[in-house]
Amino acid sequence: MDRDLRLEGGSKAMGIKEQWHRIDPATQRWLTDHPGSVILPRTLSTIINNEIGESGESDQHGELVLSTEDQQFIQALASKGGNGPSAAPPPLQ
Secondary structure (H helix, E strand, O other): OOOOOEOOOOOEOOOHHHHHHHOOHHHHHHHHHOOOOOEEOHHHHHHHHHHHOOOOOOOOOOOEEOOHHHHHHHHHHHHHOOOOOOOOOOOOO
8 A cells, every 4th residue: 555645545556765766856846845755735736637648546636645655755865855767957157
């Protein structure tokens, strides 16, 4: 059950960890700036669905509940101070 985003009823949705490379760096930054998030707001859920080209299942409010695995993945990235392997490189100075 921790492999994918899951809803309270047990419905399966996309997994953030598996789809990380498809998520825009600005969205990745939001996730790593909010590593304690368990439920993604409707607006962010819609953005992620559009970015990865899939329609993840959401609850009655349009929100996605992060799996424990995805929470830990995001928290690990946040503690390293980065967006992960697919993050855009820093601007040249």
